[in-house]
Each structure stands twice: as structure tokens, then as C-alpha cells.
Amino acid sequence: MSAAPPAPGTDRDQLVEVAAADLPRLVPLFDPDHPNLAFAHAVIDGAIPGRAWAHFRNGAPVSCLIATTAPFCLAAGTMTPGFFMEAATLLAGHGEVQLVHPPGPGIGEWAEQAGFTTERRLHFTHTPFTHTPLDFSAPSPLAPDGYTLVRIDAETFSGLDSPMARSIFGTGARYADHAAGFALVKDGRVAADAHGVIGGGLIELGIHTHPDHRRKGLAFVVLAAVSRWGSRRGLRSVMTCHVHKTPSIALARKLGLTEEFSYPIAKATC
Template sequence: MLDPVSPDRYATLAPLFGPSYPNLAFVHAALEGRIPARAWARHEGDEVSACLIATRSHFCFAAGDLTTDLMDGIYALLRDRPPVTLVYPADQGVAPAAGFGKAERIQFSRAEPGGAAPAPPEGFELVRIDERLFEKLNWRDMVLSIFGSAEGYVKHGYGFCLVQDGRVAAEGHGVVGGGLVELGGFTHPHYRRRNLYAAMSAQIIGYGAEHGLRPVLSCLAGNAASVAVARRIGLTRDFRYEVAVVEP
């Protein structure tokens, strides 16, 4: 049985997420209160044996001693809020509930912080995202789903835009947690095929390196464009991992 966990107890869940768990920047951002999230846990005596963390975005995370009954309970909690991408330790041999579909993702990272922030491509102005610029983002709805508000984004994450003729051509964002920064971004369709997403990702990495943050990027295994960007900016493939999904 999973019981709700109050935010002041989120730190007790952290030991369930080891260093090889995927998307750890997201996990720790939720546990540290950097992004809005809810959590549930199962206890064995005084110890937490398993947990579920659900962010406001589609990413949710299960960890610990997962059983078939527990996965059924997780599905009951999440089935009415699609889309859902549930990250869980598939190597435990416990399958997700019947209502979930499956997908594969790939995680890339760099072993240490590093890389200087590059100069912006010619013809573009590089701008740090603040609350005013936030309203002009092309990826605004996605970023809001993660951070909850422009104020929360500016306070707990960071990002940059490439602007041309007053239009946001490309944007890069960082979710910060546990000494990591997970990269994300979007390029306006009019500006694609110019390597702007790679340029923005390198900008996020460079700024993160100044603050001791190690970069991580994850994507669907079939997303050839994101895989190419990860390699272009010097990230190393860590692993493929299975996720459970609920589509709208």
C-alpha cells in the first residue's frame, strides 16, 4: 500500500534512488522542492521500502522493492492523469500493470562538469530567460508543466534563448537537482536543421559547468535527432532503459 508523503519528508525517499537510476536530475529536483511534485511511499516498520514520485509533467518515478501489487497500485494513482512516462527499475523483473504501455529511452551524460559556454551562432542574440521572456517561449507549456510557473522556473532552473528579429528561434532549458542538470530544448520549425538545439544544449552545459553541474540528456530511443545532438555535444551514452507509459 502506498501512503502520501508530506514534502518535509521527501528527503527520506532519496536513498531509494541510486546513482544509476535514470533522470536523477528530475528525481532530486522533485525531492529538493525545485519542481512541484507529489510523493507516496510504502513502509516496512520505520523504513521506506518503495515510493512513487509524480511531477506535474508526464515524468513519474518509482523505486525500491516494487511488487506486482504495488505496480497495480501505482497504475491506479496515475491512470487518470495521462500522459505518463513512469521510470522504474525494470531489471527487478516486475512488469508494469496491464494498463501501461512500454517505451524505451536512452540516457547520455558527461562524467564530470565541463565545457565552456560557446558564442551564439552568427545572426542570433543569446538571451538568458527571465519571467518576461518566459511568456514568449515556444515550449512554454512543456516548461510550465515541469516548473509550475515562470517564477519557479527562474528561481530553480535556468535557460537561454536564441533570438532573431524579435522571435525566439531556439531555447535550451536545464532541470537542476542532485548536482546534475538535465537538458531539454526546442527549436522553432522555421529555424530547424541549423544545429541550434545543439548550440543551446552546449550553452546549458557551459553555464552548468560554472556551477559544478554534471550534464544529463535523455530521449526516446527512436529520437534520432536528439541522439545526434547528444553525440555532437560530447555526451556519452550511459544506458537504454524501459519506461511504462499511459497515452492521452
């Protein structure tokens, strides 16, 4: 059971679980340029499953940990060595963890002391000062011969080969209600699919191509479809990837997205 937040004037020296009704109190901890911000808002809004814990001072949250059911976990607010120790304990049994955290002197060392390894990811979006979501549009490539582009619904979700989409959304019903997704289907089977996690005015893009259908340009077709869908609804497209993922970097640029910054993550198997 989630604990009630401390009353004003009281402190909590440990991360305590935040009830669903109190999750909106965590929003001010996330800067507008926080990486994977769509994931944070999606958990807070109840669009994807997840849990959250926070440190409180004088009844207000000063730092928080959000865990999705996917590897992506998010930290925000004031970081301390103890925060990462607590995070490692709370995430025990989670499996693979990619903890996105604020940058700062010494923070990487604190994460490593808690048993994490440090890596970096890249953040891509369409340039915010030259395009608004409504006047940005990804390319509109045609589906290759033999493939049909379809909107992913609850039934299509059951045929997805993507472990990431399954771990983020959990069920086909949740996917149909809260995600934007398109797939290329051939002979009745999903060959490639792309999805968007929606939150905070953003749509964060993800992609999976079945091994039997790679190197055919399918990822570009489905990613572009999701990005265009988001732009028509005023959502800014975002894409992130590890710094060494050359194919993902090329895809982001082909979509018309621009690299804005790199950011640190702490990885572990918990």
C-alpha cells in the same frame, strides 16, 4: 492532505502520500545511476512541482512513486505487480505518463498488466571517470546571424513555445529561481530554447525548437549554453531521449556526451 509516514514497527500495504517535510526520506531509494535522477531531487528539494507516494515497512520507505507535473514520473525501490496497479490508479487524470522504473526480471510484464506499454530510453552524460563537471565543457557555437542568445528569465518564460518546459516548471517565477535556461530570439520571438532541471549535482538538459526555425542548428547552440553554465557550477550534464530519437542522439554526441546505458520506461495515458 499528505499522510504522515507510519511509525516504526508498522507497515502500509498501499502507497501513501508523503508530506513535503518527509520527502528527503526517499533519497536513499534512488541509486546514483537512476535515470532522470535530477527530476527526483528537484521534486524532493521543491525546485519543481510534484507529488510523491511511498510504501513503508517498519516505518521506513521501501518503494516510492514521484509524479512531476510533466509526463516524467519516477519509481524507485522494491517493485511489485501491485506497485504498478497502484501507480496507475494514483496517476489517473495525469495525462501522458512516462514512468521511469528500476530494471529487473518480470517488471516490464507487471507494468503491462497494469495497462502500461513498455519502451526504452537512452541516458547520456560526460564520462564520469575521465571528466569532472568542472573540467568538462560543451562546445561554444556562435548564434546564427539574426538570432540573439539570451538567458531565460520570468519574462522570457512567458514567450516560450515549449510545452515541456511549461509542464515541468509551471511558472516563470519558479523557472527563474530554480532552472537554467537559454533561448535564441529573432524579431522579438523565441525561436529555440533549452533548459536544465537541477538536482543531486546534475543538470538534465531539455530542448525545444519552434517549427519555423528547425534544421538551422539552433538546438545545439542553446543546449551547449545550458551545459556550459552547469559545468561552471560543478553540475554534471545529463541528457535522455527515446531510443529511436536520432536527432536527439546526434545532439547529445555533438555536445560531447557519451551514452552510458538504456533504461526501461512504462508509458500510458492516465
